[in-house]
Amino acid sequence: xxxxxxxxxxLEKNAASYDMSAKxxxxxxxxxxxxxxxxxxxxxxxxxxxxxxxxxxxxxxxxSLAETQLEKGTDLVAPCSLCFLNLTKADQYMQEDAPLSAxxxxxxxxxxxxxxxxxxxxxxxxxxxxxxxxxxxxxxxxIRPLTGLRVAAYYGCLIVRPGFQSKFDNFEYPTSLDRxxxxxxxxxxxxxxxxxxxxxxxxQISQPxxxxxxxxxxxxxxxxxxxxxxxxxxxxxxxxxxxxxxVNKYFKTNYNIPVxxxxxxxxLAFGLSAQELGIGKEFxxxxxxxxxxxxxxxxxxxxxxKKPSKEELPMPRMPEES
Amino acid sequence: xxxxxxxxxxxxxFDRVVAATxxxxxLEMCIQCGTCGGSCPSGPDMDHTPRALFAMINAGxxxxxxSSNTPWYCVACYYCMxxxxxxxxxxxxxxxxxxxxxxxxLYQKGSAPEAPGFSQTFIDYVENxxxxxxxxxxxxxxxxxxxxxxxxxxxxxxxxxxKGRMDLTPKKIKGMDQLKSILAxxxxxxxxx
Numbered sequence: 001x002x003x004x005x006x007x008x009x010x011l012e013k014n015a016a017s018y019d020m021s022a023k024x025x026x027x028x029x030x031x032x033x034x035x036x037x038x039x040x041x042x043x044x045x046x047x048x049x050x051x052x053x054x055x056x057x058x059x060x061x062x063x064s065l066a067e068t069q070l071e072k073g074t075d076l077v078a079p080c081s082l083c084f085l086n087l088t089k090a091d092q093y094m095q096e097d098a099p100l101s102a103x104x105x106x107x108x109x110x111x112x113x114x115x116x117x118x119x120x121x122x123x124x125x126x127x128x129x130x131x132x133x134x135x136x137x138x139x140x141x142x143i144r145p146l147t148g149l150r151v152a153a154y155y156g157c158l159i160v161r162p163g164f165q166s167k168f169d170n171f172e173y174p175t176s177l178d179r180x181x182x183x184x185x186x187x188x189x190x191x192x193x194x195x196x197x198x199x200x201x202x203x204q205i206s207q208p209x210x211x212x213x214x215x216x217x218x219x220x221x222x223x224x225x226x227x228x229x230x231x232x233x234x235x236x237x238x239x240x241x242x243x244x245x246x247v248n249k250y251f252k253t254n255y256n257i258p259v260x261x262x263x264x265x266x267x268l269a270f271g272l273s274a275q276e277l278g279i280g281k282e283f284x285x286x287x288x289x290x291x292x293x294x295x296x297x298x299x300x301x302x303x304x305x306k307k308p309s310k311e312e313l314p315m316p317r318m319p320e321e322s
Numbered sequence: 323x324x325x326x327x328x329x330x331x332x333x334x335x336f337d338r339v340v341a342a343t344x345x346x347x348x349l350e351m352c353i354q355c356g357t358c359g360g361s362c363p364s365g366p367d368m369d370h371t372p373r374a375l376f377a378m379i380n381a382g383x384x385x386x387x388x389s390s391n392t393p394w395y396c397v398a399c400y401y402c403m404x405x406x407x408x409x410x411x412x413x414x415x416x417x418x419x420x421x422x423x424x425x426x427x428l429y430q431k432g433s434a435p436e437a438p439g440f441s442q443t444f445i446d447y448v449e450n451x452x453x454x455x456x457x458x459x460x461x462x463x464x465x466x467x468x469x470x471x472x473x474x475x476x477x478x479x480x481x482x483x484x485k486g487r488m489d490l491t492p493k494k495i496k497g498m499d500q501l502k503s504i505l506a507x508x509x510x511x512x513x514x515x
Contacts, residue, residue: 009454014487038496040452045398046441047448048422052342054508058448061497061504077446093344100344103511110507111500143494161400171404197363197399204463205437209395242478281485 001132003275004066005033006122008083009041010235015080015234017278020263021263022079024276028141029133033077036065042086045201057107059090063122064108064115067120079125081158081233081265082296087122088164124159126232126262127168130176135183143271145185149293151265152191152226152257152268154217156236160195177262181230184269189224193217198239207246212277215247218255227289229259237261258286265302268295336381343411343418351408352376358402358412369433370393372402374410375419387430388423392416435465449505452495457488 014309026033039062046229047055066076078084094101094117102115108114129138169176178188198217199210217240221229226310231237241259248254259282267277268290274297279286289299333341340349352373359371369390370378378387384465394418404410423429443463447455460479464472482488495501 012493013489014456016486036337040495040497041448041454043448044444044454046444048417049438049441050424050445051509051512052344052418052421053512054505056344057504057508058501061501087427096345104508105510107504107511111497111504113500113504157399157401161404163404197401200397200399201440202364202395202397204440204460205394205434206367209364209397213363213397242482246478261427281487283481283485284358 001030001128002032002034002071002074003128004046004070004074004120005076006037006039006066006076006087007061008078009037009235010080010238014238015261017281018079018234018237018261018263020276020278021261024272025129025263025266027269028270029129029137030189031128031133034070034074036062036069036076039065042083044082044086053100053103053107056090056094056104059086060094060104060108060115061111061113063087063091063120064113065248067115070120075128076120076122077125077128078122079232080235081124081156082235084122084124085158085164087120089147091117091120091122092164095172114218123233124168126159126177126180130180131265134201135179138180138266139183142184142269144269144293144295146181146265146293147185147187147270149186149265149289150189150225150227151186152189152221152224153181153194154191154221154229154231154236154240154259155260156231156233157195157197157200160231163217164307177230177232180262181265184266186265186269189226191220191224191226193220198233198236200235200239203239203243210239210249210252211243211247214243215251215253218244218247218253218257221257222255226257227292228265228286229257230262230265231259232262244284256284258282258284258289260286268293274298335384335387336379339379339415339418339422342422343414345411345414345420347411347415348409349376349379349415351410352380353408355407357405357407358410361401361405362396363399363401364395364397368395371378372416376410384405384426385428385431388419388426388428389430390419391432391437393419393435394429394432394434394437439463439467447492448497449502451492452501453493453496455489455492456482457490458492 007019042053043058114167155174160174181188199213202210237259264277279297354373356373359365359373370392375392393416398413401415429438440463443459
């Protein structure tokens, strides 16, 4: 099956392992991605806070690219929940609000572009795997079941709420990721805060607010003795993984729960190697958890000391450790 | 001959909020039930719950509403919006209030005076490169607003670089001129609202 692919800024670098693992599991499932040429940022939750018409036009440029580049009827896939939200939201409000749509198209026209609202259906990567491919197809490719791995399935907000173009799962207590992890052989633990917020960009605006939201999620996963939290959004992964040390410092806790993308665990179940799935870029080391299912991850590479170059100015250096 | 029973009047604050929100936000439907505040993960840190803010919008309390930290502490999780029995587009209204508070300069009087700086720094990179740029965003925003905290954040930044999770230079899209023309036109149209 062929889809348009909108990776979004996070998947280029900070969530590169999500991009790698998404592509790695797509191949055996028969999913073909056509990446949009010259896509731009979706504006995250920032542009809309400053300027409405510009925020919608920024997203609409991507929708217009999709309309021109993709064969008619091809769905666009966004693996990031916030990109998914922005693309569907812009399309939905352009359909509902004719004056807004006219303004956005006037702006697009200044760049020689146009978008007909309703022509591109954007879906999250999780949607196409569970709805188009189906759990039976996933199960058929499992050769190394994740037996004994206790997984907390974390959905976050925007894949289930508010459902601008189509509703997916339950917006308070979704279960699709639980089922997907079960067919991969994992022992899915209960995780009542599964669809609660990770704090989003609040880590930058008010750390105490964000750290409390992250703490609740970590506490909940620890209560149910999860070995790993599995996520489907780069923002959720970043907040739970990278800020876990800050939570521990702020609340004097000692959580140590690795956070992986659902595509990484799927890939392991499909027999792919940890390297192919980008495992090793996490702040919280997932190796002890993955050892439970017999997956060995090579130790993280230490950056090699730079050799002095002749073009470079002489700089003081620390003596090399023996 | 029919006599006109309504007179044209200047738009109220309430009308302006509704007009600046995409689609129909159903703001007039609020029954003051408080489901929104009860569902809000950052509610305890807000100056006013969404419910209270909506009553204040109705009462025309422009300055108090636009200097409240509530829209800036909204994490946009959409819990309130899906639970609202009146289908009010609460999250979208919060974005409208952020924009209005910047336009009127009132956020500075409130308890979250630095919050718009993050959004502004973020979009500066998008407007110049077409993509976001985390290293630039983090250093420029925190240097401008929390310079004393920079040292505390350094280990995380170094960790992100070492794990290969952050670029040292921003990426630029090819159609930058096109995007700039689109955004310039969009801003001109926004000003006419």
